[in-house]
Structures are given as C-alpha cells and as structure tokens.
Amino acid sequence: MPELRPSAPARRRVRLIATDLDGTLLRDDKSVSDRTVAALAAAERAGIEVFFVTGRPARWMDVVSDHVHGHGLAICANGAAVVDLHRDGLILEVRPLERSDALTVVKALRTTAPGTSFAVELTNGIHYEPEYPPFHLDPVATVAAAEKLLAEGWHGADQPVLKLLAHHPRLAPDDFLALARTAAGEHASLTRSSPTALLEISGRGVSKAATLAHCCAERGIAPEEVVAFGDMPNDVEMLSWAGTSYAMANAHPDVLAATSARTVANNEDGVAVVIEEIVAAQPPV
Incomplete structure (x- = not known):
C-alpha cells in the first residue's frame, strides 16, 4: 500500500x-x-x-x-x-466544441491515424459511426459518418456538441493521444480517460x-x-x-x-x- x-x-x-x-x-x-x-x-x-x-x-x-x-x-x-x-x-x-473545429479534427485524424472511428456526444445523446466500438450502444442513436453527424444541415445540428470521441483499434492509448495532439491540438482540447485508445475531444480551452x-x-x-x-x-x-x-x-x-x-x-x-x-x-x- x-x-x-x-x-x-x-x-x-x-x-x-x-x-x-x-x-x-x-x-x-x-x-x-x-x-x-x-x-x-x-x-x-x-x-x-x-x-x-x-x-x-x-x-x-x-x-x-x-x-x-x-x-x-x-x-x-x-x-x-x-x-x-x-x-x-x-x-x-x-462549453461546446464548434462543429467546424470537430470536422477539422476528424479530417486530421483520418489522415494521420487511418482506421480511427468517431462518435459525437451531443447534449441529448451520442451518435456514432458504424465502425465505432459498441461501448455503450444507444438504440435511438444515428449511425453515420462523423462528417454527416457534424454537418450543419443534419437533424441534430441544433444540439451543441459536448465532445467528439475517437477510437483507434491498434495504436497504444498514449501514442494515439500524442499523435492526435500533434495533428489537431490547435483546433481542440484532446485528452483520454479510458484504458483503450479512446480520445475525448472538447472545444479549445475546455x-x-x-x-x-x-x-x-x-x-x-x-x-x-x-x-x-x-x-x-x-x-x-x-x-x-x-x-x-x-x-x-x-x-x-x-x-x-x-x-x-x-x-x-x-x-x-x-x-x-x-x-x-x-x-x-x-x-x-
């Protein structure tokens, strides 16, 4: 002890x-x-x-x-x-994550960490991509590409984005966090709390x-x-x-x-x- x-x-x-x-x-x-x-x-x-x-x-x-x-x-x-x-x-x-910043992070991670899948946490619930791991399935969630989930014209666009979640199936958790901060740290606050390679992405300064x-x-x-x-x-x-x-x-x-x-x-x-x-x-x- x-x-x-x-x-x-x-x-x-x-x-x-x-x-x-x-x-x-x-x-x-x-x-x-x-x-x-x-x-x-x-x-x-x-x-x-x-x-x-x-x-x-x-x-x-x-x-x-x-x-x-x-x-x-x-x-x-x-x-x-x-x-x-x-x-x-x-x-x-x-204190929301702006959708434009979230989209920039998605684009950066798709380029620098191929295989990353995303979920979008709104004030009224979570929505995710088909490849995103079934950590906590929500039967009313929309399953679609992150770009659609973050689009201004989507039916959930009136709800603030609390955070973007990014999961990688192969990278070590701390390595994924370091890579993501280098690739997208100027657009959002990136951190992690899971034992898996799951990043939590918030608005800048949040x-x-x-x-x-x-x-x-x-x-x-x-x-x-x-x-x-x-x-x-x-x-x-x-x-x-x-x-x-x-x-x-x-x-x-x-x-x-x-x-x-x-x-x-x-x-x-x-x-x-x-x-x-x-x-x-x-x-x-």
Whole structure:
C-alpha cells in the first residue's frame, strides 16, 4: 500500500472538494462504497462543497445521483457541461466544441491515424459511426459518418456538441493521444480517460480545470481552498490547478507526476480516506 502523504488540508480551511469518478471515487464495479457515502456527507456537514468532475455525460451520472446531498452540481464531459443532479441532470452551462473545429479534427485524424472511428456526444445523446466500438450502444442513436453527424444541415445540428470521441483499434492509448495532439491540438482540447485508445475531444480551452476554476470564481473560492482527486490524463490540468491534489494509487504516470500527494486505490476508498482526514482537521469557521 502506498504511503499517504498528508498535505495542506491539515493546515488550512478547505472549501471545496473536486473528485473524478471512474477509477477515483467509484470502485471498479462502479459502486460508491458506504464509507465513501459517509465521507461525502461528513464533508458537506463541515461546510465543504463537493463537486463531481468527470468525463461522463450527464445521462451517466446515476452512479452518484443518490449521494449528492446538499449541493448536487457536477462538471461533466470533461468540462463541457455543468449539471444540476438535483434536477434530473439539468444542464446549466455548456462549453461546446464548434462543429467546424470537430470536422477539422476528424479530417486530421483520418489522415494521420487511418482506421480511427468517431462518435459525437451531443447534449441529448451520442451518435456514432458504424465502425465505432459498441461501448455503450444507444438504440435511438444515428449511425453515420462523423462528417454527416457534424454537418450543419443534419437533424441534430441544433444540439451543441459536448465532445467528439475517437477510437483507434491498434495504436497504444498514449501514442494515439500524442499523435492526435500533434495533428489537431490547435483546433481542440484532446485528452483520454479510458484504458483503450479512446480520445475525448472538447472545444479549445475546455477542460475540467477551466470549468472548475470558473465555478470556483463564481463562489469566491480560491485554488488554495480546493482539494482535488484523479487518476487519468483528463484529470491532470484540474489536479495542477487545485491547491492540493491527490493521485490515486492506481493512477496513470502523468497523474502521479502532476500531484502533490497520494492516497490509496479507488477500490480501497482512497478519496474517503483523505476526506475523513480533512474533516477531522478542518479549522472552525
């Protein structure tokens, strides 16, 4: 078991906890443990806001919707949407990927990484190409080439694009990400959170960190008052922005390099372990 390294939460007041879900707050079976549920409730009783910050779209937030307690705001789709979980995942803010930029990325990856297949995540659901892997089939999805799904005249064109997904059947995940950033990084924000070669592509400047910073600024919360948790490359910017950041023991090497502290793995309730310490050390208001 890796050694826990207590950091700033023990010495100053924490006002907000930002936690990733998959591989971080959730166990591998996608459950939220009783210990974690209790820790989240204790944080909110101590006056600490809890934000779930995830690559998941709003429609996949049912895994935590029963555990949101008093606040219920989530940052979804890697920062593209702010969602109110108390109102059935109502999308409050959107930071879209412009269709022209998405089409440019599709063209670049078709050239530099032949065999790439795409899916388009809109505010009302996902649509994908015939070759795209059946990760989460949607019976009402439109199956068509990405160029059609992104065309201005398509029937879904009135819905903002939250992100473009790109999958490659042969490239190593980190190699695919590096190749894609070189080919198309000036047109969009590219990251990944899957163990497969699946990239998540958002609008330029859109990230978990950027949207979290915006939400915190609205509340008068400084980065130094935020503790963040994560495990994959799509968490790196958020973890670098937060005053204190924890990598899970199961984290990607890039996350381990970006964080100031460590906790145990997601299956050992690593987030709950740290939250318990924060609540116990929280100075009075």
